[in-house]
Amino acid sequence: MSESFFSSRWVDSPPGTDELSPSALAPGFRAAGTPCGLKAGGGTDLGLVTCDAEDVASAMLLTRNAAAAAPIRVCRDHTVADRIRAIIVNSGNANASTGQQGMADALRMRSEAAEALGFEAGTVAVAETGVIGVPLDIESVSGGIAEVAGALSAEGATAFTEAISTTDQWPKYVTAELDGVTVSAQAKGAGMIEPGFATMLCFIQTDAVLDDADADLRSAVGGSFERITVDGQMSTNDAVVIQGSGMSGAPLPAGLLDAILRQLAIEIVADGEGASRVGLARVVGAATEVEADRVARAIANSPLVKTALLGRDPNWGRIAQAAGMALAGEDVGELGPDEIEASELGGPEREVELTLTLRRGEAEAGIWFSDLTHDYVTLNAEYTT
Amino acid sequence: MSESFFSSRWVDSPPGTDELSPSALAPGFRAAGTPCGLKAGGGTDLGLVTCDAEDVASAMLLTRNAAAAAPIRVCRDHTVADRIRAIIVNSGNANASTGQQGMADALRMRSEAAEALGFEAGTVAVAETGVIGVPLDIESVSGGIAEVAGALSAEGATAFTEAISTTDQWPKYVTAELDGVTVSAQAKGAGMIEPGFATMLCFIQTDAVLDDADADLRSAVGGSFERITVDGQMSTNDAVVIQGSGMSGAPLPAGLLDAILRQLAIEIVADGEGASRVGLARVVGAATEVEADRVARAIANSPLVKTALLGRDPNWGRIAQAAGMALAGEDVGELGPDEIEASELGGPEREVELTLTLRRGEAEAGIWFSDLTHDYVTLNAEYTT
Numbered sequence: 004m005s006e007s008f009f010s011s012r013w014v015d016s017p018p019g020t021d022e023l024s025p026s027a028l029a030p031g032f033r034a035a036g037t038p039c040g041l042k043a044g045g046g047t048d049l050g051l052v053t054c055d056a057e058d059v060a061s062a063m064l065l066t067r068n069a070a071a072a073a074p075i076r077v078c079r080d081h082t083v084a085d086r087i088r089a090i091i092v093n094s095g096n097a098n099a100s101t102g103q104q105g106m107a108d109a110l111r112m113r114s115e116a117a118e119a120l121g122f123e124a125g126t127v128a129v130a131e132t133g134v135i136g137v138p139l140d141i142e143s144v145s146g147g148i149a150e151v152a153g154a155l156s157a158e159g160a161t162a163f164t165e166a167i168s169t170t171d172q173w174p175k176y177v178t179a180e181l182d183g184v185t186v187s188a189q190a191k192g193a194g195m196i197e198p199g200f201a202t203m204l205c206f207i208q209t210d211a212v213l214d215d216a217d218a219d220l221r222s223a224v225g226g227s228f229e230r231i232t233v234d235g236q237m238s239t240n241d242a243v244v245i246q247g248s249g250m251s252g253a254p255l256p257a258g259l260l261d262a263i264l265r266q267l268a269i270e271i272v273a274d275g276e277g278a279s280r281v282g283l284a285r286v287v288g289a290a291t292e293v294e295a296d297r298v299a300r301a302i303a304n305s306p307l308v309k310t311a312l313l314g315r316d317p318n319w320g321r322i323a324q325a326a327g328m329a330l331a332g333e334d335v336g337e338l339g340p341d342e343i344e345a346s347e348l349g350g351p352e353r354e355v356e357l358t359l360t361l362r363r364g365e366a367e368a369g370i371w372f373s374d375l376t377h378d379y380v381t382l383n384a385e386y387t388t
Numbered sequence: 389m390s391e392s393f394f395s396s397r398w399v400d401s402p403p404g405t406d407e408l409s410p411s412a413l414a415p416g417f418r419a420a421g422t423p424c425g426l427k428a429g430g431g432t433d434l435g436l437v438t439c440d441a442e443d444v445a446s447a448m449l450l451t452r453n454a455a456a457a458a459p460i461r462v463c464r465d466h467t468v469a470d471r472i473r474a475i476i477v478n479s480g481n482a483n484a485s486t487g488q489q490g491m492a493d494a495l496r497m498r499s500e501a502a503e504a505l506g507f508e509a510g511t512v513a514v515a516e517t518g519v520i521g522v523p524l525d526i527e528s529v530s531g532g533i534a535e536v537a538g539a540l541s542a543e544g545a546t547a548f549t550e551a552i553s554t555t556d557q558w559p560k561y562v563t564a565e566l567d568g569v570t571v572s573a574q575a576k577g578a579g580m581i582e583p584g585f586a587t588m589l590c591f592i593q594t595d596a597v598l599d600d601a602d603a604d605l606r607s608a609v610g611g612s613f614e615r616i617t618v619d620g621q622m623s624t625n626d627a628v629v630i631q632g633s634g635m636s637g638a639p640l641p642a643g644l645l646d647a648i649l650r651q652l653a654i655e656i657v658a659d660g661e662g663a664s665r666v667g668l669a670r671v672v673g674a675a676t677e678v679e680a681d682r683v684a685r686a687i688a689n690s691p692l693v694k695t696a697l698l699g700r701d702p703n704w705g706r707i708a709q710a711a712g713m714a715l716a717g718e719d720v721g722e723l724g725p726d727e728i729e730a731s732e733l734g735g736p737e738r739e740v741e742l743t744l745t746l747r748r749g750e751a752e753a754g755i756w757f758s759d760l761t762h763d764y765v766t767l768n769a770e771y772t773t
């Protein structure tokens with residue numbers, strides 16, 4: 004491949020990493036995507052990924068939103084999190100705020116997929132993304148399950164990625180190999196989803212032996228999907244799932260999962276609603292990591308900083324104000340040009356960094372964020388229910 | 389007056405309230421505004437308000453932003469908060485992030501005003517609003533102090549209001565009388581202030597006897613300026629000051645200060661950066677007031693809700709999502725159309741309400757907010773430092 008998947012300035016893949024065709028899943032996995040009729044225009048909207056290994060290891064992280072969608076509740080309350088053999092996904096309907104019928108529909112979607120695969124229902128996860136507050140057309144989904152199960156292929160990641168995408172402007176997926184271990188991952192980002200939900204989903208497959216899938220996933224997500232913001236809004240449907248077939252007999256190579264998830268996370272920001280640039284708000288010299296994180300998030304979520312990113316304005320005053328708000332009531336001394344390096348905001352690059360130096364300790368944190376643009380306003384004001 | 393100052397649907401002035409000319413200050417007060425050269429174009433930019441009564445009672449509330457401007461630090465650390473005779477204000481320069489020179493300039497501005505008035509320096513407050521990170525032209529300010537002190541008049545509130553305004557599209561001031569007590573108040577709102585600070589200032593004068601000015605102010609501000617958001621950003625320069633001359637010999641009539649500050653607060657939202665509509669996000673049935681407030685703020689600050697307000701989209705799903713984010717990790721049951729009344733968002737009115745009903749208790753809260761518009765993005769992206 005002429006252009007590497009690991010294209011961000013903030014991502015270094017471990018030395019020796021080989022990129023394979025992203026349509027090829029890690030050994031031991033198959034996937035497919037087919038149209039079932041949820042998306043207008045007949046787009047691919049039903050996806051399935053399965054692990055051939057009965058002794059699969061897995062972990063998942065789900066949105067904590069109190070208005071979580073039915074599929075999130077199914078995963079949280081009715082799934083064996085560390086033994087997920089398959090995930091059935093639709094795009095086009097989030098099945099959120101759909102009440103008891105929504106729960107029944109998500110459970111039926113899941114049980115029919117399990118039946119088609121011959122798996123225990125509790126080992127099948129379900130994810131959905133799209134319009135919310137609208138009953139799921141479960142008959143359409145049901146009608147597509149046999150087809151998607153019949154189409155499973157070791158080369159099916161392209162169709163699967165299409166099936167989980169909504170308004171993503173480019174597919175976000177990769178397959179990479181290092182030290183005899185392959186990791187494949189497919190993500191969808193925070194596009195405009197009528198009537199206004201941005202959901203992030205990511206599915207990861209590997210032939211590594213995952214001794215502690217939960218710890219591996221939390222660590223990699225902690226440095227990637229948990230460090231991004233488009234508009235500071237927590238979705239009702241966010242889900243990240245990792246599955247390991249163990250077929251390589253080797254552990255996860257150090258750094259590979261981190262690099263893959265970080266690149267995917269930055270691409271989600273870059274493809275955020277109306278986004279034209281990606282910023283990294285860095286805070287160093289904070290008293291604690293919690294404080295560094297809070298200040299970095301306040302900067303990254305400030306509409307004044309986000310419009311300065313759009314306007315190529317190296318406006319350190321807006322950064323001082325946002326940081327001062329996050330540290331309200333504290334005595335932080337002067338926050339001026341000596342403490343705030345924001346010159347890259349004024350430059351031409353698509354990926355820029357700003358750094359605030361506090362003089363309170365040694366802790367640091369960074370948050371990636373997109374700019375606030377006219378397209379964001381247009382996308383979100385003009386779509387109506 | 390044909391049109392009442394108390395024009396918002398959410399404000400009722402107490403029965404019997406008379407509106408006087410807003411240029412007339414409450415008995416015992418004089419004010420003035422003159423140009424001193426800070427504002428480009430020679431606009432009125434230096435204001436002074438004084439109380440004739442030596443035994444003035446007063447209170448002030450200041451921003452808690454850790455990057456607070458020099459005038460805020462002067463008020464907080466070097467002023468007798470309950471004995472404020474005068475306030476000297478400039479617009480055009482916020483004197484924020486200006487270091488030790490900024491503190492020296494604010495103290496000099498204050499001591500020269502005190503000298504011109506024959507007051508103790510500690511009884512004079514100082515407020516500033518405008519560009520930040522730029523040294524104050526203290527010589528210009530100094531040159532204007534004698535003139536503004538010489539122009540003090542019982543009818544000076546119009547010039548004073550002009551002197552504290554930046555990009556306000558209309559003056560925000562009132563004088564009202566009830567039960568033999570007069571209250572006058574002047575405010576400036578959250579306009580675009582190069583390079584990106586929105587400051588709210590409000591000065592209140594009354595001839596009432598203020599037995600507990602601090603409690604009166606906190607209570608009225610708690611139902612007004614603390615319940616609004618334009619873009620969720622806490623300013624470096626916000627200040628609200630009340631002064632009582634006691635000349636009426638009567639206490640503050642119940643409800644008058646509340647109504648005045650609430651109307652002014654709603655006007656600040658209505659005149660917020662690029663704003664075209666004002667929404668009130670109400671949360672009822674919360675477990676605690678803190679919870680109700682947190683959920684209402686999450687709704688009011690959600691860019692998805694703010695663009696729905698612009699787009700006249702009665703999008704209850706975005707309200708559910710924002711509330712769910714504020715209640716992350718809690719079990720709140722369904723948040724659907726039965727719990728969320730958002731139909732006014734879709735209507736033609738300029739002032740609209742939305743209500744979320746939780747089923748967790750009896751507490752409630754409301755936050756006024758503006759919509760997020762193209763003008764907001766333009767104003768904040770196109771002004772550069």
